Amino acid sequence: MEDGNPAVDIRIVLFTMVEGRLLVALHGDICRPALPRAAPGATASLDVEARRIVQVTTALHEQYLEQLYTVNARDESGWAIVIAYLGLICSGPEAPPLDGGWYAVGVLPTIGETDRRVIDYALARLRAKLGYTTIAFHLLPQTFTLSELQGAYEAILGRALDKRNFRRRLVAAKILESTETQRRDRSHRPALLYRFRASHDRETFLTPSWAGGA
Amino acid sequence: MEDGNPAVDIRIVLFTMVEGRLLVALHGDICRPALPRAAPGATASLDVEARRIVQVTTALHEQYLEQLYTVNARDESGWAIVIAYLGLICSGPEAPPLDGGWYAVGVLPTIGETDRRVIDYALARLRAKLGYTTIAFHLLPQTFTLSELQGAYEAILGRALDKRNFRRRLVAAKILESTETQRRDRSHRPALLYRFRASHDRETFLTPSWAGGA
DNA sequence: GCAAAAGTGTTGTGTATACACCCATGG
DNA sequence: CCATGGGTGTATACACAACACTTTTGC
Numbered sequence: 001m002e003d004g005n006p007a008v009d010i011r012i013v014l015f016t017m018v019e020g021r022l023l024v025a026l027h028g029d030i031c032r033p034a035l036p037r038a039a040p041g042a043t044a045s046l047d048v049e050a051r052r053i054v055q056v057t058t059a060l061h062e063q064y065l066e067q068l069y070t071v072n073a074r075d076e077s078g079w080a081i082v083i084a085y086l087g088l089i090c091s092g093p094e095a096p097p098l099d100g101g102w103y104a105v106g107v108l109p110t111i112g113e114t115d116r117r118v119i120d121y122a123l124a125r126l127r128a129k130l131g132y133t134t135i136a137f138h139l140l141p142q143t144f145t146l147s148e149l150q151g152a153y154e155a156i157l158g159r160a161l162d163k164r165n166f167r168r169r170l171v172a173a174k175i176l177e178s179t180e181t182q183r184r185d186r187s188h189r190p191a192l193l194y195r196f197r198a199s200h201d202r203e204t205f206l207t208p209s210w211a212g213g214a
Numbered sequence: 215m216e217d218g219n220p221a222v223d224i225r226i227v228l229f230t231m232v233e234g235r236l237l238v239a240l241h242g243d244i245c246r247p248a249l250p251r252a253a254p255g256a257t258a259s260l261d262v263e264a265r266r267i268v269q270v271t272t273a274l275h276e277q278y279l280e281q282l283y284t285v286n287a288r289d290e291s292g293w294a295i296v297i298a299y300l301g302l303i304c305s306g307p308e309a310p311p312l313d314g315g316w317y318a319v320g321v322l323p324t325i326g327e328t329d330r331r332v333i334d335y336a337l338a339r340l341r342a343k344l345g346y347t348t349i350a351f352h353l354l355p356q357t358f359t360l361s362e363l364q365g366a367y368e369a370i371l372g373r374a375l376d377k378r379n380f381r382r383r384l385v386a387a388k389i390l391e392s393t394e395t396q397r398r399d400r401s402h403r404p405a406l407l408y409r410f411r412a413s414h415d416r417e418t419f420l421t422p423s424w425a426g427g428a
Numbered sequence: 429g430c431a432a433a434a435g436t437g438t439t440g441t442g443t444a445t446a447c448a449c450c451c452a453t454g455g
Numbered sequence: 456c457c458a459t460g461g462g463t464g465t466a467t468a469c470a471c472a473a474c475a476c477t478t479t480t481g482c
Contacts, residue, residue: 162445162446162447164446164447165444165445165446168444169443169444172443184453184454185453186453186454186455187453187454187455188451188452188453188454189451189452189453190452190453
């Protein structure tokens with residue numbers, strides 16, 4: 001911040017879902033964890049740079065990336081502009097390795113004030129978008145049971161949902177199709193596996209109600 | 215963009231409403247109009263800086279200011295980060311003077327690609343927020359008739375609304391209170407004047423439906 | 429009395445919510 | 456046979472959309 005342009009800093013709130021819990025990636029050693037971040041170069045676009053941060057942080061490519069908000073922070077080293085992103089990746093049965101760690105939201109370690117605000121905002125946005133987009137799908141593998149999907153919703157929202165209403169809504173939205181296969185899990189009736197319909201290419205279905213009414 | 219930090223540029227999409235038309239402020243001479251803008255200093259916060267731009271552009275203080283989105287632009291002088299804001303001000307019977315001009319949305323002059331994208335986005339956001347916030351009030355004076363309010367909605371949305379449904383909805387929201395006074399306008403029945411209830415301090419009422427349901 | 433805007437109700441339709449039981453399996 | 460999660464239907468309340476006529480005023 002010596003002269004001219006203020007410092008700019010891209011930070012990613014990277015969520016994943018493991019065993020029905022929503023986790024955030026925090027970078028760095030145990031005593032000073034922080035959101036993955038980088039300063040944008042003079043050549044790459046913001047979105048490209050954000051994507052690069054995800055790839056550097058974990059080996060995986062992100063499934064979903066969305067800009068959240070730009071704030072200014074007076075965090076450690078002076079005054080900076082922070083451009084926050086929300087990223088979602090789908091883990092397998094365990095979270096991918098990371099130079100840092102994955103933390104359950106709500107049980108976060110001590111982090112900077114700005115990082116906390118950004119995470120809160122990212123979570124609020126994610127919750128909101130559950131209601132009118134297919135965003136949750138980016139946290140799940142290609143095929144999944146309806147109970148797994150419902151579990152993801154519940155983990156994000158932090159409250160229980162009614163099973164019948166949930167299923168009815170998803171069916172009504174016509175964004176799922178059942179693979180014929182079942183998964184036999186443990187000692188109970190096997191569950192049907194579903195996948196997303198290719199026609200809804202994981203991005204559309206953004207039609208808030210107020211888009212066309214009196 | 216010589217080294218280090220990229221250039222940062224705050225731009226404001228400043229709307230006002232005059233005679234039932236939604237206008238945007240464009241700065242600069244006729245042949246090169248552009249959105250009002252400034253580079254943030256190293257001291258002021260983004261929001262403060264955005265507010266200052268509004269005050270410099272018009273004499274008025276803005277009524278409403280909201281950050282929209284951050285994009286990167288390769289507009290005229292290289293690569294820059296553009297932080298876009300949405301601003302609303304309430305004009306009287308005519309738009310306030312301006313070093314530049316007010317243009318009806320939809321009949322904009324030739325402007326930069328980035329400016330156009332930002333204006334489109336601002337308009338989309340404004341339209342969306344009509345549905346679940348009291349944002350439109352910032353375009354109107356302290357007291358107003360229901361027809362004026364409906365006219366503002368229609369100008370923003372670009373389509374007609376049903377008078378009865380509109381009034382019923384506003385009444386149901388319980389954000390209006392009638393002043394006892396009437397306004398006699400021309401040769402027709404006088405209209406009741408309304409104002410916003412102080413309890414809803416022009417900002418709350420942000421309760422999307424998905425905030426609490428199965 | 430006429431033009432012009434203000435104001436007012438009802439009905440149908442769809443969407444969200446609450447709620448309880450039977451089914452298929454592994455052990 | 457029992458424990459576990461998978462799967463199903465109905466009744467109710469509310470929100471939204473469509474729709475037409477009477478009222479008050481200035482001229």
